[in-house]
Amino acid sequence: MTSPHHRATLSDGREVLFFQDPDSSAPAIFDDPRPGAPRPDSGTLRFDALTGEWVAVATHRQTRTHLPAAAECPLCPTSDHRPTEIPAADFDVVVFENRFPSLGPDLGEVPPVSAEALSSASLSAPAFGRCEVVVFSSQHDGSFAGLGRVRARTVIDAWANRTAELSALPGIEQVFVFENRGEEIGVTMNHPHGQIYAYPYVTPHTAITTARAQRHRRETGRPLMGDILSFERDSGERMVLGSEHFSAFVPFAARWPIEVHIVPHRQVAGLDELDAAERDDLARVYPEVLQRIDGLYPTPTPYIAAWHQAPVNCEDRSAEWMHLEITSPRRAENKLKFLAGSEAAMGAFVGDVSAEETAARLRAVTPARTAGASVPGSATSAHEQAQR
Numbered sequence: 001m002t003s004p005h006h007r008a009t010l011s012d013g014r015e016v017l018f019f020q021d022p023d024s025s026a027p028a029i030f031d032d033p034r035p036g037a038p039r040p041d042s043g044t045l046r047f048d049a050l051t052g053e054w055v056a057v058a059t060h061r062q063t064r065t066h067l068p069a070a071a072e073c074p075l076c077p078t079s080d081h082r083p084t085e086i087p088a089a090d091f092d093v094v095v096f097e098n099r100f101p102s103l104g105p106d107l108g109e110v111p112p113v114s115a116e117a118l119s120s121a122s123l124s125a126p127a128f129g130r131c132e133v134v135v136f137s138s139q140h141d142g143s144f145a146g147l148g149r150v151r152a153r154t155v156i157d158a159w160a161n162r163t164a165e166l167s168a169l170p171g172i173e174q175v176f177v178f179e180n181r182g183e184e185i186g187v188t189m190n191h192p193h194g195q196i197y198a199y200p201y202v203t204p205h206t207a208i209t210t211a212r213a214q215r216h217r218r219e220t221g222r223p224l225m226g227d228i229l230s231f232e233r234d235s236g237e238r239m240v241l242g243s244e245h246f247s248a249f250v251p252f253a254a255r256w257p258i259e260v261h262i263v264p265h266r267q268v269a270g271l272d273e274l275d276a277a278e279r280d281d282l283a284r285v286y287p288e289v290l291q292r293i294d295g296l297y298p299t300p301t302p303y304i305a306a307w308h309q310a311p312v313n314c315e316d317r318s319a320e321w322m323h324l325e326i327t328s329p330r331r332a333e334n335k336l337k338f339l340a341g342s343e344a345a346m347g348a349f350v351g352d353v354s355a356e357e358t359a360a361r362l363r364a365v366t367p368a369r370t371a372g373a374s375v376p377g378s379a380t381s382a383h384e385q386a387q388r
């Protein structure tokens with residue numbers, strides 16, 4: 001397992017971890033100069049008796065930082081006159097516990113809900129868990145697509161480490177690694193970063209996909225994602241790119257105007273199971289997919305990149321196959337898809353474009369050349385690159 005190069009503690013007790021590029025010198029980490037403050041109490045989980053789903057209520061998040069200017073950014077390095085969340089003058093990749101977590105800081109097991117008597121007590125539980133922020137670069141401007149292969153690989157190592165360590169914490173049932181990019185989809189800080197949620201329950205989406213994968217395995221003896229991979233690779237119509245260890249394609253039943261799944265060719269349940277060659281390959285493939293998405297329009301496209309990993313206590317891991325889903329609501333240069341009645345109320349999607357068309361558009365983009373040449377944080381969209 002990849003370990004962080006340094007661990008430190010912020011003045012309020014939160015953990016901060018430093019991961020370094022292979023050729024990078026050790027960051028100068030100093031004590032967090034801010035006064036110690038108590039951490040917020042954990043929020044509450046409320047059980048929706050209608051659907052059987054947990055809803056996290058974290059009211060303290062209303063006060064969290066919203067779109068700070070670069071001079072106020074809490075994800076930039078600490079300087080002489082301004083302390084930030086990262087007590088170092090420079091760094092490569094940093095992970096720290098979220099100051100305004102939806103889950104945690106307390107850990108523990110969520111008790112099962114009894115159907116016998118509905119009461120506010122029986123339908124509530126502490127919002128146990130842990131939320132972390134993953135900062136991709138010390139540079140305020142940029143995006144994952146422009147990190148370069150070396151840095152992307154360090155981020156992948158950090159994700160793998162967090163997946164393994166968070167899975168081992170008491171009460172954690174699922175580790176979700178993700179990135180939201182773009183103010184249009186609610187990003188509150190522009191500094192290139194992602195997040196990790198370690199849930200004390202299996203999320204509604206994963207409960208559905210896991211049940212399907214388990215059933216497919218029982219009925220056919222094969223993992224479902226392996227069959228999907230063969231279907232997409234044989235057809236080829238929706239492929240965006242293929243490498244030695246990964247395939248990227250627009251899924252057959254894409255819900256969003258832009259949707260790409262990146263799937264490893266070898267069955268693994270989580271990021272921590274990827275070997276060195278696979279991580280190297282992913283550090284090339286993933287940024288290239290993002291560059292192709294950014295190349296569709298003159299301005300950066302908002303997206304959600306979501307790692308779907310096996311639940312921690314999964315019944316049958318031989319059915320599980322980790323993958324990445326990148327989705328964007330952007331359906332034209334100045335138009336976003338909004339979830340209307342059918343999607344929002346019923347979860348029944350109505351698509352606007354065909355998956356084959358989206359795949360053809362993504363294949364036609366010339367991705368920016370980042371291999372080894374780009375400066376970390378210097379995000380250049382494929383479009384900007386093409387304009388030069």
Ligand SMILES: [Zn+2]
Pocket residue numbers: 070073074075076139140141191
């Ligand atoms: Zn910043």
